[in-house]
Amino acid sequence: MSWSEIPSVELYYAEESAGCRAVLMCIEELGLNVELHKMDIYQKFEQRKPWFMKMNPQHTVPTINDEGFILWESRAILQYLVNKYGEEKSxxxxxxxxxxxxxxxxxxxxxxxxxxxxxxxxxxxxxxxxxxxxxxxxxxxxxxxxxxxxxxxxxxxxxxxxxxxxxxxxxxxxxxxxxxxxxxxxxxxxxxxxxxxxxxxxxxxxxxxxxxxxxxxxxxxxxxxxxxx
Ligand SMILES: N[C@@H](CCC(=O)N[C@@H](CS)C(=O)NCC(=O)O)C(=O)O
Incomplete structure (x- = not known):
């Protein structure tokens, strides 16, 4: 399967967050097709909105949604992305x-x-x-x-x-x-x-x-x- 055929992972992130930046670098390293959702976590507190809290009750970024599989904690996300999509970059x-x-x-x-x-x-x-x-x-x-x-x-x-x-x-x-x-x-x-x-x-x-x-x-x-x- 080529990358373009892989359904895109959604990433909820804030540029200000160090963990998000680590995940962004991993996505680039893997050449992964990702749908990015930039969050305003400092002024609008979007991570506290019900729609986000429903997905991640801990209201933290980064959070990913991989076709309904929700995961947060940056290091767990790094492990997951390479486990699932990193065959050629193991x-x-x-x-x-x-x-x-x-x-x-x-x-x-x-x-x-x-x-x-x-x-x-x-x-x-x-x-x-x-x-x-x-x-x-x-x-x-x-x-x-x-x-x-x-x-x-x-x-x-x-x-x-x-x-x-x-x-x-x-x-x-x-x-x-x-x-x-x-x-x-x-x-x-x-x-x-x-x-x-x-x-x-x-x-x-x-x-x-x-x-x-x-x-x-x-x-x-x-x-x-x-x-x-
Ligand atoms: N250990 C977590 C830390 C996550 C975290 O605390 N993220 C902060 C941004 S750096 C956040 O989402 N803060 C918003 C909040 O807690 O409401 C990880 O690596 O993902």
Whole structure:
């Protein structure tokens, strides 16, 4: 079956969301035919509308609808898309149990450690106008140090080929970029990011606008939260 014959997957997304950008990169990597539904999650709160909540009661993006099969959680979506549509690009989520386990390890590290530490550090500042919390800042730095160590040994996060682990973590790193958090002192991470920016022909298309929009939103939100305090 050629891609054009494959019924299109629907993706509900917001450019501002790091997880959505990881899914967008995966879609590009797979060359998948996708019907995009851009959501306004910050002003119109479209994710809270009954039609969306009926589909995803957790009201989060990214969410996909693959002919009635609804799925959310960006990393689960990455796994699903490659499992279902990535036959020719199975290196993205390898079949070999040990290789796949290494990809899963990084995805869980991203969910439970890296992206969590980013959200824990920045959200109180952006949403509630709080001062930066040193302990949370240290947790983020620790996560980046781990990431730096992982990249000591291999070209990509789970070996010598690009996998969905790279796309997921790259998404999280773009969140840092939108918060103007510098990563240059994490040399391996910095080099890996700069290399991926050049290697992935869809990097700009999937990330640039979203990073800028998130940066502008966060700046504005910070100001508002500080004023309201
Ligand atoms: N772990 C989830 C996080 C999803 C998430 O929290 N998405 C945010 C945008 S970054 C969202 O949809 N927020 C709207 C809301 O919770 O109402 C994933 O990776 O998909």
């Amino acid at each position: 290196y993205l989520y390898p079949h070999d149990p040990q290789e796949r386990a290494q990809v899963d390890r990084i995805l869980f590290f991203d969910l439970g450690c890296l992206s969590k530490s980013i959200v824990d550090f920045f959200n109180p500042q952006v949403l509630a106008g709080e001062d930066a919390d040193e302990r949370k800042g240290n947790a983020l730095k620790q996560a980046l140090e781990y990431l730096d160590q992982f990249l000591e040994e291999s070209r990509y996060l789970a070996g010598d080929k690009l996998t969905i682990a790279d796309l997921s973590v790259l998404g999280s790193i773009t969140h840092l970029e939108s918060m103007e958090f510098r990563i240059k002192s994490y040399g391996n991470v910095y080099k890996w990011v700069e290399r991926l920016k050049l290697e992935l022909p869809y990097y700009e298309k999937c990330n640039s606008d979203g990073i800028k929009k998130h940066r502008d939103w966060a700046k504005n939100q910070r100001k508002t939260s500080r004023t309201l305090k």
